[in-house]
Amino acid sequence: MEDRIKIIRQKMEKLGLDGVYLTSRTSHRYFTKFDNEDGVLLVTKDNTYAFEDFRYTEVAERLLKNVYTVIQPKGKRTEWLGEILKKESIERLGVEDYSLSLYEHSLLKSDVNVNLVPIGNMIGEMREIKDSWELEQIEKAQIITDMAFEHILGILSTDITETDVAAELEYFMRKHGAEDKSFETISISAEKTSLPHGVPENVKLKKGFFTMDFGATVNGYHSDMTRTVCIGKADDEMKKLYNTVLRAQLSALEYLESGGLDSKEADSIARKIIYEDYEGYFGHSLGHSVGLEIHEKPALSPKSSGLLKVGNVVTVEPGIYIPSRYGVRIEDMVAIEERGIKNFTMSPKKLIEL
Ligand SMILES: [Mn+2]
Structure with missing residues (x-):
């Protein structure tokens, strides 16, 4: 203090x-x-x-x-x-x-x-530069988030509703040490996955993509993760879309991991990969900082300028959203370190078909 x-x-x-x-x-x-x-x-x-x-x-x-x-x-x-x-x-x-x-x-x-x-x-x-105590709280929040994801994978089916999934994620996180959810849980199925911030409803999951964007808070510090899975089998088009988002995310992470600090460049690396085949379908920024608030500065966006600093905690969350069909987003949360990054997010990213 x-x-x-x-x-x-x-x-x-x-x-x-x-x-x-x-x-x-x-x-x-x-x-x-x-x-x-x-x-x-x-x-x-x-x-x-x-x-x-x-x-x-x-x-x-x-x-x-x-x-x-x-x-x-x-x-x-x-x-x-x-x-x-x-x-x-x-x-x-x-x-x-x-x-x-x-x-x-x-x-x-x-x-x-x-x-x-x-x-x-x-x-x-x-607040942009997190000290080691703050990083610990963020890590704890993300560990709970990862546990909740693993838990929910065993439950997802076409028999439960979007609101059931959101409630279960939040209950699980509270039971495992979260003070609260990080923000309103996004838990959306099928064609609703084209809405980056769709709201869960009391409707059963359908076959197709299913996106969960959620997190926990610990001592006021937030975590933030998105995973898209597939209920049933993904067809070739869905696989291509998913793997493009994944490639974009991994490339941006690799840039940061190799010591890249230019926040605009990180965004543009991911964006270029997506725009090869899906120009116009990635309407938000690559990422934002996270801490006592869920959206903090600096951001990773086309409008960003300046370099990231050691102690920044940012999300890396590219997405592709095809209106009234479906969408995919994959989001990890990382800390900028002296050499590269620490990725707090442990949940798997290869396409999961349930
Ligand atoms: Mn986010």
Whole structure:
């Protein structure tokens, strides 16, 4: 926790800020390692305050006491905040403009006598580089995800429904240590697989492609995996489609594994392979970063610029989607390392016919 506060103080100095007021739930969790959707933090040059309501003050005091002054705020937010800001002689206060509501901004402007300075993606940029504890949480989340995939393969048939599969995946993950699912589970069959973010329905699986895109969270950190399998036998056209996606995915992974760091290039390697025969049928980016949020920066996309850094965790998830017929996506999640990558995803990728 102290390291992160040190970094934020360095950034404050660069921007000439006397303090930073953190209001997003994700920032709260990032800086305190515990979740309180209403908790807010204030970092000044010399002090660090955690404002935690009654429900959380006991746990906050236990977890944070050496690093933060825990305050149980009472009354109007601008009053208790204003008091501390005055005591600390804050003139320029950094605020999280991505999450601060217009309502709260106007309250601050009218009630608190400080200059509000937007800090933009400052905290997001800090979160792009995962430390070893964060990587461990992501790995744990992916291990649970892989276990759930193995488990579900024994259950898939034309006798169960898409929503059954989603419920079973989520229940299994919870039973095996997940705090929660990572996002709304995608579990879609046959022609619905052409929808990259199709919603599971109470309908039985049909023969053909079946796509599952799901993950778990551990200590707030997400995993993200997609596998497409075939219920029954795949015909030659389906095999060609599947193997094109697989080839695109493996090529992009190979690029990263060999030390390639150009995020746009990674996307373009996969995209070129798909566009040889399926131009126009891969409408999304190759990947996104994952952490305390399911979609973080940097992305691997045609619009990306810049190089990946050691400690980034990104997905590699090419897909081909033929409208009203079917689609295939294969997604792994990898960490960028000093030499190459660590692929967290262990689930098999050769076409599985059930
Ligand atoms: Mn993803």
